[in-house]
Amino acid sequence: MKTPSPVASAKFVLQLPKAELHLHIEGSLEPELMLSLASKHGIDLPYRTLEDIRAAYQFDDLQSFLDLYYLGAGVLMDEQDFYDLMWCYLCRCREENILHTEMMFDPQTHTDRGIALETVINGFTRAMDDAKTGWQQSSALIMCFLRHLPEEEALRTLEQAMPYKDRILAVGLDSSEAGNPPGKFQRVFKRAAEAGFFRVAHAGEEGPAQYIRDALILLDVQRIDHGVRCVDDPTLVDELASTKVPLTICPLSNVRLCVYDHMKQHPVLDLLDRGLRVTVNSDDPSYFGGYLCDNFNALGTSLGMTEQQAVQLARNSFEASFLAQETKQKFLSLL
Numbered sequence: 001m002k003t004p005s006p007v008a009s010a011k012f013v014l015q016l017p018k019a020e021l022h023l024h025i026e027g028s029l030e031p032e033l034m035l036s037l038a039s040k041h042g043i044d045l046p047y048r049t050l051e052d053i054r055a056a057y058q059f060d061d062l063q064s065f066l067d068l069y070y071l072g073a074g075v076l077m078d079e080q081d082f083y084d085l086m087w088c089y090l091c092r093c094r095e096e097n098i099l100h101t102e103m104m105f106d107p108q109t110h111t112d113r114g115i116a117l118e119t120v121i122n123g124f125t126r127a128m129d130d131a132k133t134g135w136q137q138s139s140a141l142i143m144c145f146l147r148h149l150p151e152e153e154a155l156r157t158l159e160q161a162m163p164y165k166d167r168i169l170a171v172g173l174d175s176s177e178a179g180n181p182p183g184k185f186q187r188v189f190k191r192a193a194e195a196g197f198f199r200v201a202h203a204g205e206e207g208p209a210q211y212i213r214d215a216l217i218l219l220d221v222q223r224i225d226h227g228v229r230c231v232d233d234p235t236l237v238d239e240l241a242s243t244k245v246p247l248t249i250c251p252l253s254n255v256r257l258c259v260y261d262h263m264k265q266h267p268v269l270d271l272l273d274r275g276l277r278v279t280v281n282s283d284d285p286s287y288f289g290g291y292l293c294d295n296f297n298a299l300g301t302s303l304g305m306t307e308q309q310a311v312q313l314a315r316n317s318f319e320a321s322f323l324a325q326e327t328k329q330k331f332l333s334l335l
């Protein structure tokens with residue numbers, strides 16, 4: 001008889017080569033950096049201490065988080081700030097054996113405050129280049145449109161980004177989901193596809209399963225961010241299992257934003273065992289109490305994730321990436 005695979009330990013998770021595909025770089029802003037940048041630029045935050053900041057991170061839903069996330073991002077002003085933010089996360093990738101990362105950023109959060117897109121992109125890409133030189137860190141950028149704003153503003157953002165096309169791998173859709181369906185952004189996603197960008201969208205985080213279908217059909221996305229609400233539509237679950245459209249799932253985020261009351265209710269391992277190409281990610285690690293390994297470890301502790309399941313999740317993370325086939329194979333061979 002085959003011995004069952006043991007529950008994956010923290011040590012096992014740490015040594016596993018992984019990719020992270022759903023990480024908002026602005027959501028990796030740690031309280032220490034937030035306070036130091038606020039002081040550098042003379043920005044008045046409603047917090048005085050690290051404890052004040054941490055105490056504020058209690059969320060009822062997505063919107064209550066987004067309000068603080070946009071407030072925090074307001075301390076990012078010059079190119080060095082964007083560099084430092086990116087550098088901190090890429091150092092974390094090195095520590096956690098995250099060999100490849102596709103990171104989201106929200107240009108409108110910065111350009112609407114009068115910061116040039118060039119400042120944002122130059123800061124990010126300089127850190128990415130240094131990490132590539134330093135330890136071969138593989139990384140790429142996903143430019144997200146804010147769905148609570150009109151499509152015209154997303155179209156303008158796409159135009160502004162064209163000079164940096166070779167530094168942006170994909171476009172995405174994030175921010176307040178309820179009441180902002182994928183169909184609102186059909187034109188900008190069509191234009192992005194014509195310009196050669198890969199496409200992803202947040203769908204089925206708080207919004208209904210129908211938004212997942214809409215993102216696939218109307219926006220022609222190649223990956224769904226979150227997507228956990230697919231469980232409300234068994235036909236959709238079957239379709240996701242057969243098409244292998246990846247879901248970038250963020251367990252700690254879902255619990256912190258009250259999508260689930262407890263990690264024990266999370267469907268990620270059920271979906272994995274049903275053959276969906278699900279991946280584990282941290283979303284906004286500084287706000288949700290954990291980076292990628294913490295997300296894997298929460299599944300070990302609460303759901304009994306086995307070593308076999310952890311390896312499959314790691315395999316999925318490379319397969320779901322936008323890396324060239326040859327590079328994917330190189331990473332997969334390490335598993």
Ligand code: ADE
Pocket residue numbers: 024027062069174175176177202205253283284
């Ligand atoms: N922006 C940053 N994190 C997000 C999330 N979890 N959902 C939607 N928009 C976001």
Ligand code: ZN
Pocket residue numbers: 022024174202225283
């Ligand atoms: Zn997200």
